[in-house]
Each structure stands twice: as C-alpha cells, then as structure tokens.
Amino acid sequence: METLIDILSWILIAAGSFFAVVGAAGILRFPDFWSRLHALSITDSGGVILLLLGMALQAGWGLVAVKLLIILAFLFITGPTSTHAVANAALVSGMKPKDSAGAPGDVTDPESPEPATDKAGAP
Amino acid sequence: MRHHLILRVVTKLLIGSIMLFALYVQFHGDYSPGGGFQAGVIMAVAFIIYGIVFSLQDVQRVLPPWLVHKLSALGVLVYAGTGVVSFFTGYGFLDYAALSPHHPVHGQHYGIILVELGVGITVTGVMITIYYAFTSRTPVMDDEAW
Amino acid sequence: MLRTRSLFATVMLAGVFSLLSALLFVTLDAVDVAFTEAAVGAGISTVLMLGTLALTRRFESPPAHTPVIPLFVVLVTGAALVYGTLDMPYFGSATAPAQTHVAPDYISRTPHEIDVPNIVTAILASYRGYDTLGETAVVFTAAVGVLLLLSGLRRRRRKEEEDV
C-alpha cells in the first residue's frame, strides 16, 4: 500500500511538472495572444492539480494535505477567473482572434492600449 | 465593473476566505509565520479587492473614511495602552509580565497577542486610508498622455 | 540590460520582482520576511503603484542630461560596496557577529521566558517591543502624510475650479 501510494504520487508529480513546462513553453512559443491563453490554462489546470495532488498524497492525511487541498481549491477558482478577466479585457479593447483560415483579424487596433512600436525590454 | 458577473461572484466568494486567512495569520502568528503587520495587509487587501471589483462608494459604505482614520489611530493606542497599563501597575513600559503577575510567561503571551492586534489594526487602517486617498482623486492626465 | 520607458511594464515587472524576492527569502529560510514580502508585494504594492500611475503619466520622460556622471557614481559606490563585502563573514558562518551576540541569547531565553514557538514573533513583540511601537507609529505617520498631501490638494483644486 505504501509503495502504491508512493508510485502514484511520483507519477502525479512527474506529470504535473511536465504539464507545467509544456504550458510555459506554449506561453513562450505560441504565435498570438489567444493561443497563449490556451497554453496558460494547461499550467493553470493540469500542472496545478497534478502537482498538488501528488504532494498531498506524499504528505499523507493531515494538516499539510488539507492545506494543499485548500491551495488547490483557491487556485482552481482564481486561475480561470483571472484568465477570463484578461481575455475579456483584451476582447473589449479591440483585440480580435484570427479566423480559421489564418486571415489576419483586426489585431492591430489604433485604440490598442500598447502601441506596437513599444518593443519594451528587448533583451 | 458593473457587468463583470464572474468577477463579482468570485470576489464575493474570496473576500471571506481572505479575511479568515488574515485572522488566522493574526492570531496564529506566535505559532506559525506571520503576525500583525502581515495580517493587517491581508485584511486591507480584502477591502481593496471589494473596492476594485465593485466601486469605491460600495466599500466606503462598509468602511467609511472617518472610521478608517480612527482605526489607524486606535491600533497605535492599543499598543501604547498596553505599555501604559504595565507602566502603571509597577512594571516597566511594555513589560508584559504585568498582565498576569502570578504567571509571567502567560503575561508575555497575552501581551504579544494584544500588541500584535494593535499593529494589525493600524496597518489595516493605514493601507485602506492610502488606497482611499489615491483612488478618490480624479486622474490628472488626459488622453494625449497615453 | 533590460530597459523600458513604459512605466506600466515597470509596474508589472515590480510585481514579478516581489514574487522572486519572496522566493529568495523562502530559500534562505526567512519565512516571516517572505510572508511580509508576499503580502505586500502581491496585492498592495501593485494597487498603490497603479494608483500613483493614474495620477502621473504613462511613460518616463527622457532625461535632460547625459547619464555618464550618475553611472560613474553608481559604479564607484557599487565597487566600494563589493569591496566591503570581502570583509564580511561567509553566509551562515557560525562565527559571524550576528550569530554570536544576541541571537543565541534570544534563542536560549525564549522557551522559558515567553514560551512562543515562533521566535521571530517573540523578538519583535517582546524583546524589541519599543522598536515595534516605533514602527507602528511610523506606519501611522505614513497615513497622516498621505492624507495631508493628497486630500489637501484635492480641496485646493476644487477651490480653483470654483474661482474659475
């Protein structure tokens, strides 16, 4: 039983780390804002749930596991909410997703808050 | 932010938890990390998020500015008052043994809880005061500045 | 070298910086400090910096003079500080002055004098009670200062509008 829980938790943690890295790579590599939203949700849901569940299994039943589950619950609520808020704000500000044919939507809006010329912080 | 239904519901859900966590940090501060300052900041965040998602008028109806100003003074008063009590019962200023003369160690414990409460009240009041002071002003900039 | 004149990006970078410094404190085992950094940096400081930004402009104005002399001063000061660290004891060294005078005293006295598991709280609230009283007064003074600065200005502007 002990080893079973151990193996299960290691699998969960490994999968969680994998999803966290994959989501972050997506945030870096995806071409536009709307696809990056999807990448973030991988980290926000898959990575968080798997990692925290794995850690809770590793900790055993007790205060630590309960705290981990509380963190999980709060991240589960706040993550999608803030993603929703970001997406809503971007949509309202005039940023439109491209259509399926890949035709450029009206992404560059004159009212767009951050001017495209502002290449801030080029490394 | 009147139309943000999801934000409003989630905020209502979270404010209670944030306040509860602030109280935990405040009164559990002698066992786990945290104390008056951190608890005060967290408590202030609970009110500030209400002010951000709803409106300044809403949060000021809950906690009017005059009350916040009194609160930030009250915390210092609680802290200094603890010292004055110990001072007038024949101990040194802020010597918490005065609070429980037969059992000085318990006195220290009571004193720490009182003092941290004072710090927490002050920090809450001050943070909310600064938030009110910043947000109740009309912005000076015009559209050209953007 | 990362530079940006957009103050907005600076605010967000400051938020990330606070996350990183909290991580640093966690790694150094300074849980109480990390807690303070987390509480202040994650919520309040972003809100207050944005509030300041609303009252000013969005971009930093270009400096009127060349930054050579400031750069020189900064470099010299930095070099002097780095030179100063050579005399400092190594990180975690048992013979460092910080570890030999009051710290062992507090650690040995706290269990039977105050009996609080978190020694940081015991030191802050009891052994250093005067300091903390002073800090609380400083925080209160900050609120008084902000009120004096901002609310006074608003009243003056309203009076100007009435005059017009």
Add this chain to the structure above:
Amino acid sequence: MFVLASIALIIAMILVLIRLFAGPSLYDRVLAVNGFGTLTVLFIAVLGFLNGRPDFLDIALLYALINFVGTIAVLKFFRYRAMGDSGRDVTEMDG
C-alpha cells in the same frame, strides 16, 4: 523527485519570464504575470517539501489568495485609466 519537480518549475518560470519581457501587447504581459504567480505558488509548495518545512504552505496559500488581486487591479486600471470610479470607461462597451 521533488528536485526534479523544482527544476521543471524553474525552467517553466524562466520561459514565462521571457514572454513577460518580450510582450508584445499588454495582455500578454498580464497573462505572463498570472502564469508566473501560479508557478510561484507551486514552487513554494515544492520547496516546502524539499526542505521539510510545512510553514511554507502558508505563503503558498497567501499567494493563491492574493495573486488574483494584482491581475484584477491591472485590468481595471487599464480599462478605466484610474483606480477609482472617476475615470471614464475608455472602451464604452459591455463585455
């Protein structure tokens, strides 16, 4: 194993940081800060296990609760160009 998880999280944080610096639009940056906050929560929790210090979970819990405030503040500020309600709704549209 926890070492592996923490290394993976550090790599993820660096990737997100690059996106934060690169922009290009404001919302990409907000998104990156948001993801960075989530990764920080996870990293602090992992670090707590690595050092055997369950107190760290309090910090992670604090971040999980409060990180959301910064994002909402940025978005509100950006939409109304003010923290209070005196600013106009610059987009004048119901989302």
